[in-house]
Amino acid sequence: MDLLNAFVALLNFVIIPATAYGSQLALGALGVTLIYGILRFSNFAHGDTMAFGAMITILVTWMFQAIGISLGPLPTALLALPFGIAATAGMMLLTDRWVYRFYRAQKAKPIILVMASLGVMFVLNGIVRVIIGPGEQQFNDGARFIINARDFKEMTGLSEGLAFRSSQGITIVVTVIAVAALFWFLNRTRTGKSMRAYSDNEDLALLSGINPEKVVRVTWILAAILATTAGVLYGLDKAFKPFTYFQLLLPIFASAIVGGLGNPLGAIAGGYIIAFSEVTLTYAWKKVLTHALPESMAPDGLVQLLSTDYKYAVSFTILVIVLIFKPYGLFRGKAV
Amino acid sequence: MNRNALLFGGVALLYILTGFMQSWNTALAIFNMGLISAVMALGVNIQWGYAGLFNVGIMGFVALGGLATVLVAMPPIPEAWAAGGLRIYAALLLGAGTIGAAIVTYRRMSAGKIRALAVLAIFVVGYILYRGMFDPARDAIEAVNPALTGYLGGAGLPILLAWPAGGLLAAGAAWLIGKTALGLRSDYLAIATLGIAEIIIAVMKNEDWLGRGVKNVVGLPRPVPYEVDLQESASFVENAAWLGLDPATASTIWVKLLYGCLFAIVLLLLIWLTQMALNSPWGRMMRAIRDNETAAEAMGKDVTRRHLQIFIIGSAICGMAGAMITTLDGQLTPGTYQPLRFTFLIWVMVIVGGSGNNWGSVLGGFLIWWLWIQVEPIGGAIMNVITLPLPDGSGLKNHLLDSVQHIRLLTMGVVLLLVLRFSPRGLIPEK
Numbered sequence: 001m002d003l004l005n006a007f008v009a010l011l012n013f014v015i016i017p018a019t020a021y022g023s024q025l026a027l028g029a030l031g032v033t034l035i036y037g038i039l040r041f042s043n044f045a046h047g048d049t050m051a052f053g054a055m056i057t058i059l060v061t062w063m064f065q066a067i068g069i070s071l072g073p074l075p076t077a078l079l080a081l082p083f084g085i086a087a088t089a090g091m092m093l094l095t096d097r098w099v100y101r102f103y104r105a106q107k108a109k110p111i112i113l114v115m116a117s118l119g120v121m122f123v124l125n126g127i128v129r130v131i132i133g134p135g136e137q138q139f140n141d142g143a144r145f146i147i148n149a150r151d152f153k154e155m156t157g158l159s160e161g162l163a164f165r166s167s168q169g170i171t172i173v174v175t176v177i178a179v180a181a182l183f184w185f186l187n188r189t190r191t192g193k194s195m196r197a198y199s200d201n202e203d204l205a206l207l208s209g210i211n212p213e214k215v216v217r218v219t220w221i222l223a224a225i226l227a228t229t230a231g232v233l234y235g236l237d238k239a240f241k242p243f244t245y246f247q248l249l250l251p252i253f254a255s256a257i258v259g260g261l262g263n264p265l266g267a268i269a270g271g272y273i274i275a276f277s278e279v280t281l282t283y284a285w286k287k288v289l290t291h292a293l294p295e296s297m298a299p300d301g302l303v304q305l306l307s308t309d310y311k312y313a314v315s316f317t318i319l320v321i322v323l324i325f326k327p328y329g330l331f332r333g334k335a336v
Numbered sequence: 337m338n339r340n341a342l343l344f345g346g347v348a349l350l351y352i353l354t355g356f357m358q359s360w361n362t363a364l365a366i367f368n369m370g371l372i373s374a375v376m377a378l379g380v381n382i383q384w385g386y387a388g389l390f391n392v393g394i395m396g397f398v399a400l401g402g403l404a405t406v407l408v409a410m411p412p413i414p415e416a417w418a419a420g421g422l423r424i425y426a427a428l429l430l431g432a433g434t435i436g437a438a439i440v441t442y443r444r445m446s447a448g449k450i451r452a453l454a455v456l457a458i459f460v461v462g463y464i465l466y467r468g469m470f471d472p473a474r475d476a477i478e479a480v481n482p483a484l485t486g487y488l489g490g491a492g493l494p495i496l497l498a499w500p501a502g503g504l505l506a507a508g509a510a511w512l513i514g515k516t517a518l519g520l521r522s523d524y525l526a527i528a529t530l531g532i533a534e535i536i537i538a539v540m541k542n543e544d545w546l547g548r549g550v551k552n553v554v555g556l557p558r559p560v561p562y563e564v565d566l567q568e569s570a571s572f573v574e575n576a577a578w579l580g581l582d583p584a585t586a587s588t589i590w591v592k593l594l595y596g597c598l599f600a601i602v603l604l605l606l607i608w609l610t611q612m613a614l615n616s617p618w619g620r621m622m623r624a625i626r627d628n629e630t631a632a633e634a635m636g637k638d639v640t641r642r643h644l645q646i647f648i649i650g651s652a653i654c655g656m657a658g659a660m661i662t663t664l665d666g667q668l669t670p671g672t673y674q675p676l677r678f679t680f681l682i683w684v685m686v687i688v689g690g691s692g693n694n695w696g697s698v699l700g701g702f703l704i705w706w707l708w709i710q711v712e713p714i715g716g717a718i719m720n721v722i723t724l725p726l727p728d729g730s731g732l733k734n735h736l737l738d739s740v741q742h743i744r745l746l747t748m749g750v751v752l753l754l755v756l757r758f759s760p761r762g763l764i765p766e767k
Contacts (some may be wrong), residue, residue, distance in 0.1 A: 008387070102757060111388070111390055112756070115687070119753035124749075126747075128737065129745065130746065131739075310538055315531070316534075
């Protein structure tokens with residue numbers, strides 16, 4: 001029985017990866033929830049928007065690497081991120097002008113906008129695959145670890161190693177900064193307040209002289225920032241592959257709905273709830289339990305509740321449970 | 337009506353041109369999948385066009401249909417059944433019983449901490465028992481000759497029975513998902529169906545005991561004769577010679593024609609049924625619900641129940657189409673189910689053809705399927721012209737030529753957006 005080793009193993013295999021993954025989901029869900037709050041439709045193109053932003057960032061990263069610019073221990077992708085954001089924001093403003101604005105002016109049903117977003121998803125998916133190909137891309141350079149498993153063992157004398165990858169650290173730090181900046185923007189600035197007003201009551205906001213087109217533009221730009229950041233962080237942490245980003249749509253939507261669609265705070269909470277459930281249910285607990293329990297009770301099997309192939313089933317099950325018991329999410333969202 | 341006949345004629349011309357310019361084999365292959373696409377489009381049209389339900393999990397229902405062909409038509413593996421067949425189904429029943437017991441407990445007990453604990457306890461105990469029974473049975477089945485079988489096999493029945501069976505399987509899944517997600521907001525159904533499709537594919541890829549997972553089931557029995565047998569039959573070779581065809585080409589075309597006839601029978605039957613349904617009081621009620629739920633509810637219609645009904649019917653048709661695809665392929669390969677190909681492409685068919693109109697969906701199925709196949713060679717030809725000035729073997733040229741296959745997605749997206757914008761009612765609008 002060795003509780004300290006058990007805790008280190010838990011930290012290493014569950015808490016740190018789930019926090020990093022949860023941060024990526026939270027950023028993605030924030031984008032979905034903002035678009036839902038302001039534009040009032042579920043944007044199915046969000047996963048592919050993340051892929052698009054990440055792709056531009058990767059291309060710029062490769063360019064920087066080719067001319068020898070780097071950030072030392074930090075990945076070059078962070079330097080390329082603003083370029084990715086700018087390109088994605090431009091792309092989203094263009095899609096708004098060419099696609100969504102028409103339906104907004106018509107006051108079309110939300111489901112029509114969802115369909116239009118499906119079309120945008122197809123196009124983005126095609127563009128990404130044509131430019132960078134459907135394969136997997138690694139673009140993480142700089143230091144690999146903040147804490148290395150071997151160094152940690154030597155330092156503490158524990159039998160369990162603790163590896164804290166720099167991509168995980170960066171994900172957490174960037175998420176904290178992004179979320180803080182977003183909430184400051186929504187709560188303190190004039191534009192942010194007008195966005196919240198527009199989201200709460202469109203007619204009243206229009207009567208108060210808020211320019212709806214400006215609110216919509218700012219929303220797309222914010223969504224582009226969040227989506228690109230989420231996409232790049234996910235790519236740094238795991239790897240970039242267009243199809244994976246499409247599949248992320250389900251956990252991202254689950255996060256946004258669990259927290260209550262249209263509620264930014266809920267999106268963040270939802271992201272971590274989904275990530276922690278996914279990791280804890282698909283993690284093989286044998287190692288932790290072997291350390292934590294007396295030797296006679298040590299488990300024989302892997303003690304894995306679900307195979308990792310079923311991780312999407314976890315987000316789905318949570319989604320269904322929340323929909324049955326709390327249809328508007330844990331934090332009250334809005335309904336169209 | 338004149339315009340519609342013209343549209344159908346135009347699409348027919350596309351197929352005939354393919355026959356003359358490429359080969360009749362290609363044209364018939366595209367046509368057969370076009371027939372199945374039309375069936376799927378009819379299923380989606382029932383859900384979207386009649387009732388306004390947005391289902392983006394078509395892929396899952398299609399895959400279930402594919403699974404049904406294996407479960408119905410493959411010969412059973414007695415060794416695997418002896419090893420753990422009954423045990424594994426008993427375990428599944430136990431799992432279902434656990435969920436049922438939890439639901440009953442939840443409904444019967446009054447709200448409070450005790451109820452939450454009781455439900456939780458049922459789940460924990462049920463799960464442990466289930467895994468204890470399921471895992472050894474699964475391992476035993478998968479250990480039986482894993483290179484060739486390693487699964488329970490099917491019922492050994494004629495493969496045509498798999499078509500209705502696929503519909504039933506899909507209907508069961510649709511009932512489960514509809515029970516939870518219908519009656520909520522419209523986009524929740526979309527997300528729930530998106531999720532269930534991914535999960536169905538995950539189950540089919542990983543549960544080797546059921547359908548061999550990613551090891552695939554090949555050599556499914558066929559409802560039509562094999563080409564090789566035809567080429568060896570003297571009377572067939574004679575007939576082919578009389579038509580002036582060599583036996584190899586004649587046999588492939590003959591097999592495709594037979595498949596085409598089977599699919600066409602299903603399609604015509606479905607068109608007849610759906611047209612009857614659309615013009616019946618039931619169809620009018622459905623459209624009334626779609627156009628104004630509140631008013632329909634005030635007239636005493638049970639909206640959620642009707643939605644569930646139509647969701648099940650539409651999904652069952654998609655499941656049947658899935659069984660037809662797998663029959664045509666002769667193999668079940670869970671790795672090939674892609675949402676872009678099996679869900680969103682069908683949506684493009686329905687919207688381009690004209691949602692709410694059965695003939696429109698059929699037209700959309702044929703047209704978009706032809707486009708989906710032909711965009712690649714056409715795009716390749718265009719790309720060849722574009723890259724002509726680039727030197728041979730340059731990186732950019734190779735990359736551009738490689739990327740041609742992804743232009744399909746782009747084209748389909750652009751087609752969908754253009755139709756939604758400029759002709760939202762589709763080529764053949766609802767009357």
